[in-house]
Amino acid sequence: MIKNDHQLDSSRRELDRLFGAFLEFRSSKQSKPRTYDLMAPSFTGDIASITESIYNYLGIPIVAVPAKSDVSMRLKGNRVELGELSISTVSDCLAKFQSGIRKIAHASKIAQSSDAVLSRKSCKFTLSGVGRGSVNLLMDELESADDAVINSAVETLVEGIEKCSENGELPIAYAATNKVENSVVYEVFRAIAGLMPSDKSVEAIEFTFASRFEQDRPATVTVTSKVAETAKKWASTIASNGVKVSIVGKVRQSDLDTRKIKIVVEEEDHTFKKINAVFSESLIPDVIKCFGKKARVVGILKTIGRASRLEIEHIEISSALFE
Numbered sequence: 001m002i003k004n005d006h007q008l009d010s011s012r013r014e015l016d017r018l019f020g021a022f023l024e025f026r027s028s029k030q031s032k033p034r035t036y037d038l039m040a041p042s043f044t045g046d047i048a049s050i051t052e053s054i055y056n057y058l059g060i061p062i063v064a065v066p067a068k069s070d071v072s073m074r075l076k077g078n079r080v081e082l083g084e085l086s087i088s089t090v091s092d093c094l095a096k097f098q099s100g101i102r103k104i105a106h107a108s109k110i111a112q113s114s115d116a117v118l119s120r121k122s123c124k125f126t127l128s129g130v131g132r133g134s135v136n137l138l139m140d141e142l143e144s145a146d147d148a149v150i151n152s153a154v155e156t157l158v159e160g161i162e163k164c165s166e167n168g169e170l171p172i173a174y175a176a177t178n179k180v181e182n183s184v185v186y187e188v189f190r191a192i193a194g195l196m197p198s199d200k201s202v203e204a205i206e207f208t209f210a211s212r213f214e215q216d217r218p219a220t221v222t223v224t225s226k227v228a229e230t231a232k233k234w235a236s237t238i239a240s241n242g243v244k245v246s247i248v249g250k251v252r253q254s255d256l257d258t259r260k261i262k263i264v265v266e267e268e269d270h271t272f273k274k275i276n277a278v279f280s281e282s283l284i285p286d287v288i289k290c291f292g293k294k295a296r297v298v299g300i301l302k303t304i305g306r307a308s309r310l311e312i313e314h315i316e317i318s319s320a321l322f323e
């Protein structure tokens with residue numbers, strides 16, 4: 001923030017220096033396009049920040065022209081405002097947001113008893129604008145079959161953030177015994193719990209959603225460490241009751257006498273590495289067929305602490321769950 005004319009002169013000189021450096025750097029756009037795309041937002045962000053400070057000091061109104069976007073994600077914190085934010089932190093937040101939406105959408109398909117495959121192309125975002133501590137995202141065009149379920153997943157995530165922000169107890173509707181419906185809510189709270197990065201310079205993340213996602217709710221929600229902790233606690237409560245899941249993994253260490261197996265999960269969109277599973281006697285022939293192979297497994301997953309157990313309802317050989 002500029003406080004006097006001396007600082008104004010310093011800011012003007014710095015702005016001239018940045019413009020000169022950016023114009024020189026801009027000449028590399030054709031020969032090194034990837035480097036340019038990576039570094040250009042740093043120049044333009046600093047130029048915009050200094051320009052805004054000069055305008056504010058001189059009392060010149062700024063008319064914002066926002067970049068076209070479906071989602072705007074703004075990381076907040078004192079150190080963020082000072083420019084002490086790493087690219088890896090932003091990238092990590094984006095990856096967790098995108099992964100969370102996909103997991104919620106996947107759980108929704110299970111809840112709808114849908115056999116349709118969730119395309120690997122679903123829920124991909126393109127960068128449409130960058131500012132200090134913020135990014136604007138455009139969602140890639142979706143296949144018609146995925147459009148509704150992805151939009152619904154975004155709506156459900158936003159509703160979950162709002163519930164966690166109320167600082168109350170787990171809503172009774174979310175603590176129901178319907179394990180199929182709980183699987184969606186479970187993924188919502190898991191997604192929220194994972195949004196806050198380990199980088200302590202980020203104190204909050206503000207999401208603003210475009211009209212394509214809006215219904216009867218605010219367009220902006222904020223995730224803080226407290227919100228994430230509430231979501232983590234609620235997810236644990238739901239997981240202890242059991243949620244219906246569909247995973248892909250290799251069947252290992254089968255014990256037909258005790259009807260227990262271990263599944264090594266290979267699905268990229270699931271966080272579990274190994275899952276202990278049990279099955280009924282009627283499933284023994286199917287388990288034998290799947291032993292040592294990649295299989296699609298549907299069942300009730302119960303998690304208490306770090307211990308998880310999957311009660312298998314259906315198992316079949318499968319090439320992949322995602323395409």
